[in-house]
Amino acid sequence: MNFRVNLLIASVAFSILTMAAIAQQKDDYNTLLVINEYEWTVRLDFDNKLVKATCKVEVMNNANRSVKKLPFVLYRLLTVREVKSGGISLSFTQNIKSFEDQVRLQSNFIPVELNKPLQPNKSMTLELEYDGTLYGYTEVGWNYVKDKIDPNFTILRPDCMAYPELGYPSNKINKQFPKANFNYRVSITIPDSLIAVNGGSLVSANSVNGQTTFEFKNMERAWRMDIAIGKYGRLTDNGLTVYYFKQDSLGAKRVLAALQKTIRLYTNWWGPLNNFKGFSIIEIPDGFGSQADVTSILQSASAFKDSTEIHQAYHEISHLWNVDLKAPSPRWEEGLATFIEYLTIEKLEHREYLNYVTDWFLQVVRREVANDMRLKTVPMVDFGKHGMTDYSYSLGMIAFRILYQTLGDEKFNHSLRAFYKEYSGKEATTEDFIRITKRVSGKDMSAFFNDWFFTTGYIAHLERQSTFEEMVMIYR
Ligand SMILES: [Zn+2]
Known part of the structure; x- marks a missing residue:
């Protein structure tokens, strides 16, 4: 047997061994x-x-x-x-x-x-x-x-x-x-x-x-699954429930009022919800970490004492109007909900917040792009597939604000309303959303969606344009 054949046999044997090792590992x-x-x-x-x-x-x-x-x-x-x-x-x-x-x-x-x-x-x-x-x-x-x-x-x-x-x-x-x-x-x-x-x-x-x-x-x-146990009081109205600690009963009324206002605002923007089953806020002591599930929020006591702490509820409630995206879901709804959360602060609490938070998220995105090589090749529509949903919050927030600034308040919300009306209870794709946006606004936003959703083209803009306004100008 010559050297080459030996080498071939050795390499075949080696690959069989490696394959066995991988199979073994998979069984584990x-x-x-x-x-x-x-x-x-x-x-x-x-x-x-x-x-x-x-x-x-x-x-x-x-x-x-x-x-x-x-x-x-x-x-x-x-x-x-x-x-x-x-x-x-x-x-x-x-x-x-x-x-x-x-x-x-x-x-x-x-x-x-x-x-x-x-x-x-x-x-x-x-x-x-x-x-x-x-x-x-x-x-x-x-x-x-x-x-x-x-x-x-x-x-x-x-x-x-x-x-x-x-x-x-x-x-x-x-x-x-x-x-x-x-x-x-x-x-x-x-x-x-x-x-x-x-x-x-x-x-x-x-x-x-x-x-x-x-x-x-x-x-x-x-x-x-979360179960909280304590001396709770309960306020409820039209499917909205607030569970609160007795000492925070005043705050609870404010929280319930904020929920009602939020639902009213979103209904105005995106139309009535189909089969709303209810939503609740459960107070937990400060320092236990707020958390959200699909129909409720565990909200730390601070939000019951300070009305500017309720924005997580805006985020979660806005999710009720989301359309299911076909699996593997791109998960850009997290960017949308994050943008809406801050937009709602401006609309309901009448304080300027969007510019501040946009600058902050721009810094976050620039840092993320610098620190994670995957972001150089994986576009936002594939974040869900690659277990990178965390990035949807920051990059998606920026992307949806650009879309909002470009289309304007009315056409932006009208697009979301039409998307929800046509696809709620069904499954949609990012392309469906783009088609509806185009139909509703009469504007072809494909360059924007290419840069921010389907490719990593946005990185070049982050490098070339220093301010958010300059980035919006590209698509105007
Ligand atoms: Zn969310």
Whole structure:
């Protein structure tokens, strides 16, 4: 055998080995699993600071191969007692593990062994029973995650991994899972003196022997479940609800009024909402971090004391008028919502804000382009596909403000109104939006959409034009 043949055999052998190694590695994890349904039953024991829960999950396998193990992560001080499927116990292991790429982040990692493999495109239901306590994640640097089982205020949420989610002790791998999108039913039992609230709808509240069980279900498919427990008051009007701490009852009235005004403004701009199911704001103490789900916001107390802190609600409420974009969604609706958030400050609070915030976002975008090589080649319409949605907020905000300045207030809103009217409840593409904009405004904006949506042409403008006004002039 000559040298060349040897080399050929060696390289073939090498590639077979590498392929085997890759296949082996692929077997180690599967990020094409999704949860379709959650049924979360929780009981809180404040005397012992304990949470006892069962979580019934329907897991779907979207991979093209079967799986034998389902991986879950759960808060580090929560212990799984039993895992069952169809009434039969399944074997599992559990270990507290540091995330491979974030050492201080520890979670309980629970691979569950299936009795028979879960086939591609099939789903199965598992029941995990667990208990333990919560003590936050401040050691990770997440200062807002100080979640505890405390009668003054308790919050159960994914930030503290209060319920099991599919995943591995690795941010890098977990990022590859599609964004959670599920239906849920939550049932929580707490002492009568307290009230549990959730961003979905309240199904029932039943009191037995000093304990009340609240049952909730989601209104729209959700990506997170939050339950807040405290001494809550409630204000409601036409599907809008504000849950507030009793000492902030005045602020709550202001918040509700702001919600009503926002809905009225957007209805004026973009037409009435189709099948509005409700929206709520849940007050949480300062320092616990505001968060938004599809039909609610966890809003820190500051917004109840200071009316200039309510802009996150503008952002979230504007999302109610979004049209679903065909998968993989470009996710530019985040840029639109961010722009609308600041536009609404100007319109409802009558204070100038847009110019200031535009300059700030321009700086952000310039810095992002300098720091992330991917931005040199990946255009905004592909951010969703590449897991780069974070950039949609900044770049998208600038892009939608340019569009707004170029079309003018009326034609801009009229385009959004026509887009919503034609596509709500259906799926649309970026091209559909462009077509409608052109039809409504009578203006051909294809140069703009090419520069900012379909290519990275905007980078040249960021380099050549120093001010926002100069950038707008290009398309006038
Ligand atoms: Zn958003």
